[in-house]
Amino acid sequence: MSISINLSSTSSLLPENSLWEKENFNVNFEDYGNLFSISKSTNKKFDYEVKVIFVADLIDYNDLDIKKLSFYKKKLSKIIDMIELQSNKNHKNIVYYSFYDQNEFYDKSDDIILLDLKISFEKDINRLLKKKNNVKIICLDKIFSKLGFEKNFDLRNYYVMKSRLSLNGIKNLSNSIFLEAIKKDVRKKVLLLDCDNTLWGGVVGEEGYNKVLLGDEGIGLIYKNFQKVIKKLLKNGILIALVSKNNESDVREILKKNKNMVIKENDIAAMKVNWIEKSKNILELSKELNLGTDSFVFWDDNPIERKKVKLRIKNVTVVDPKKNIEEWPKQLANLDIFETKNVTKEDKIKTHLYKIREDFQNNKKKYNDEIQYLKSINIKVKTHEIDSNNIVRAEQLCNKTNQFNLNLKRLNQNEILRLKKNKNYDLKMLSLKDDYGDHGLVAIYGIYFNKDKFYIDLFAMSCRVLGRYLENWILNQIKNYVRNKKKDLVFAKFKKGPRNNIFKQFLIDNRFNIKDKNGSGIYKMETSNKIEYLEIYEKNR
Amino acid sequence: MKKIDDKLKECLKIIFKKKNIKKINNLKIGSFKAWDSLNHFNLLLQIEKDFKIRFNTNDFSTLTAIKDISKKIRKKIGK
Numbered sequence: 236m237s238i239s240i241n242l243s244s245t246s247s248l249l250p251e252n253s254l255w256e257k258e259n260f261n262v263n264f265e266d267y268g269n270l271f272s273i274s275k276s277t278n279k280k281f282d283y284e285v286k287v288i289f290v291a292d293l294i295d296y297n298d299l300d301i302k303k304l305s306f307y308k309k310k311l312s313k314i315i316d317m318i319e320l321q322s323n324k325n326h327k328n329i330v331y332y333s334f335y336d337q338n339e340f341y342d343k344s345d346d347i348i349l350l351d352l353k354i355s356f357e358k359d360i361n362r363l364l365k366k367k368n369n370v371k372i373i374c375l376d377k378i379f380s381k382l383g384f385e386k387n388f389d390l391r392n393y394y395v396m397k398s399r400l401s402l403n404g405i406k407n408l409s410n411s412i413f414l415e416a417i418k419k420d421v422r423k424k425v426l427l428l429d430c431d432n433t434l435w436g437g438v439v440g441e442e443g444y445n446k447v448l449l450g451d452e453g454i455g456l457i458y459k460n461f462q463k464v465i466k467k468l469l470k471n472g473i474l475i476a477l478v479s480k481n482n483e484s485d486v487r488e489i490l491k492k493n494k495n496m497v498i499k500e501n502d503i504a505a506m507k508v509n510w511i512e513k514s515k516n517i518l519e520l521s522k523e524l525n526l527g528t529d530s531f532v533f534w535d536d537n538p539i540e541r542k543k544v545k546l547r548i549k550n551v552t553v554v555d556p557k558k559n560i561e562e563w564p565k566q567l568a569n570l571d572i573f574e575t576k577n578v579t580k581e582d583k584i585k586t587h588l589y590k591i592r593e594d595f596q597n598n599k600k601k602y603n604d605e606i607q608y609l610k611s612i613n614i615k616v617k618t619h620e621i622d623s624n625n626i627v628r629a630e631q632l633c634n635k636t637n638q639f640n641l642n643l644k645r646l647n648q649n650e651i652l653r654l655k656k657n658k659n660y661d662l663k664m665l666s667l668k669d670d671y672g673d674h675g676l677v678a679i680y681g682i683y684f685n686k687d688k689f690y691i692d693l694f695a696m697s698c699r700v701l702g703r704y705l706e707n708w709i710l711n712q713i714k715n716y717v718r719n720k721k722k723d724l725v726f727a728k729f730k731k732g733p734r735n736n737i738f739k740q741f742l743i744d745n746r747f748n749i750k751d752k753n754g755s756g757i758y759k760m761e762t763s764n765k766i767e768y769l770e771i772y773e774k775n776r
Numbered sequence: 777m778k779k780i781d782d783k784l785k786e787c788l789k790i791i792f793k794k795k796n797i798k799k800i801n802n803l804k805i806g807s808f809k810a811w812d813s814l815n816h817f818n819l820l821l822q823i824e825k826d827f828k829i830r831f832n833t834n835d836f837s838t839l840t841a842i843k844d845i846s847k848k849i850r851k852k853i854g855k
Binding site: 247249250251252253391392394395396398402 | 790791810813814815817818821822824825832833836837
C-alpha cells in the first residue's frame with residue numbers, strides 16, 4: 236500500500252526514520268512546505284494521501300490579533316477548499332492538523348483569538364466532511380493530549396532539524412496513519428448487544444425491570460450514558476440488535492416499562508433473546524437482516540461469550556470492553572469502525588426499513604403462491620434521474636452494496652456526475668413503495684453505449700428489497716431500452732467479488748451466456764429473451 | 777568501552793541499513809552515501825533512545841564523528 240505524505244511549511248517528520256518503515260507500506264514524502272504538491276504530479280498514484288498541517292507553521296501566533304483574525308480565518312479556509320478540490324481523486328485522503336505551538340512565546344492573552352480561529356477552521360472541516368466521503372480529518376492534538384504534549388513535541392528537534400515532533404510524537408503519528416490505512420475496508424453496519432450488565436447493571440430476570448442499575452446517578456448513569464451513545468449510532472444509520480441469554484418477556488418488559496431506558500423497543504432492528512448459543516443466533520440474524528457477519532460488531536460484558544463468538548464466527552468484530560465500565564461510553568463512541576458519514580434519509584429510518592423487511596419475509600412464507608402474494612401488496616416502482624438531492628444516496632448504493640452488485644464499481648459523487656453528463660451513458664435510480672411502506676431509493680443502474688454495443692455497466696440494489704423481483708423489472712427496463720435502439724444483445728460486465736454471487740445467479744437465471752460459473756467476464760443476453768415475474772408490477776406503475 | 781562501541785554499531789546498522797560494520801572509530805558524517813545531515817539527526821535520536829540519554833541543541837552541531845559521540849556518551853552515562 237502506498238502512502239504519500241505532504242506537510243505544511245518546512246517542518247520535517249524525519250522521513251528517513253525507521254518509524255516510517257512498515258511491512259506492506261511504502262511511504263513517500265512529497266515536497267517540503269507544499270501541502271498540495273501531488274496535484275501537480277498527476278502521474279503518481281497512491282492508495283492514501285496524507286496531509287499534516289501544523290497551523291503554527293502557517294500562522295505566526297505572535298502576529299495574531301483581533302484585526303488579523305479574519306485574514307487568517309480566510310487563509311485556513313482556503314486550505315480546506317484546496318483539500319476539497321484535490322480530494323476528487325480515487326484515493327482516500329487523511330488530513331491531520333495541530334494547533335499546538337511548542338514555542339509558546341506568543342502573548343497568552345491572545346489564546347481566545349486562537350480559539351476563535353480554531354473554531355472557524357473546524358467549522359470549515361465539518362463543511363468539507365459533509366461533501367466528501369473520501370476525506371478523513373483527524374486532530375493530532377487529541378492524539379497527543381493522551382500522552383501529553385511535552386512527550387510528543389520536542390523544542391530541541393524543532394531548532395535543530397525543524398522537526399516539531401519528538402520520536403514519540405512521530406511514532407504516534409505514523410502508527411495512526413498505518414492504522415487508518417488498514418481500516419479502509421472496515422465498514423460496520425450492525426451493533427449486537429448483550430443485555431444484562433451491558434445495557435443495564437444487574438440481571439433483569441432476577442431483579443425485575445425497575446430494580447436494575449440504570450438511572451441518573453452512579454453506576455446507573457454509566458449504563459444510561461452507554462445507551463445514549465448507542466442511540467447516537469442509531470441516528471447515524473447503524474442497526475441495533477440484541478443477542479442475549481435471557482427470557483424474551485423480561486427484556487421486552489424492561490424495554491417497554493423502565494423509564495430510564497434510552498433504547499426503546501422500536502430502536503431494535505432484531506432480537507435474539509433466548510437460551511441458544513450466541514454464535515447460532517448471530518448467524519440467524521445475518522440471514523434475517525441479509526447482512527454478512529463481517530458487518531457485525533459484538534459487545535458483551537462476558538468474556539466467555541466473547542471468546543465463543545470469536546472462535547465460531549471469525550469475521551465478527553468482537554469488542555473487548557474495558558475493565559472499568561465508566562470507560563464504556565467513551566470506548567463505544569470512539570470505536571470509529573461504523574459507517575456514519577453522509578447520513579441519508581434512508582439511513583435515518585434504516586431500523587424501520589429492516590423491520591419492514593422482516594414483516595415482508597414472514598408474510599411471504601405464509602402465502603402458498605408467492606407471485607399472487609407479491610401482486611397483492613401493491614408494489615410501486617419509480618424511476619429517478621440523478622440530481623443534487625439524491626447524489627449522496629447514489630454514491631452510497633455504489634459503495635455500500637456488496638451482494639446484489641454487478642461489478643462492485645465504487646463511484647464517488649464526481650464520477651457519478653461525469654457519467655450522468657456522458658451522452659453515451661444512461662444512468663437511473665429507482666425507488667420502491669408497497670403496503671409495507673416507502674423503501675426509498677433502493678437501486679441504481681447504468682447502461683453504457685460503446686462501439687455499437689450496449690453494456691450494463693452499473694447495477695446495484697439494496698438487499699433490503701430482495702424477494703420482490705425488482706431486479707427483473709429493472710433488467711426488463713434495460714432490455715427495452717436496448718431493443719428500442721434496435722439492438723439484439725445486451726452485454727453485462729460482471730466482476731466477481733467476495734459476496735456478489737447472488738448477482739451471477741441472477742444473470743444465469745435470465746439466460747446470460749455464462750460459461751465459466753466462477754469468474755468475471757462480459758456476458759450477453761438476447762433482447763428477445765422473456766423476463767419473468769413482471770406481472771407483479773403490471774398494474775402498479 | 778567495548779559495550780558502548782557495540783551498541784553504537786547497532787545504531788549505525790539500524791539507521792544505514794548495513795548488515796556488517798567492522799570498525800566504527802573513524803566513521804563520521806559522509807562516511808556512507810546515506811549519511812547526510814537528516815540521517816545524522818536520525819542516528820543521534822536512535823542513540824538517545826538506545827542509551828537512554830539526551831543530547832542538547834549544541835551537541836547536534838558539534839557531534840559529527842563517532843569518536844566524539846562515543847566520548848560524549850561515556851561522559852553522560854558516567855563511564
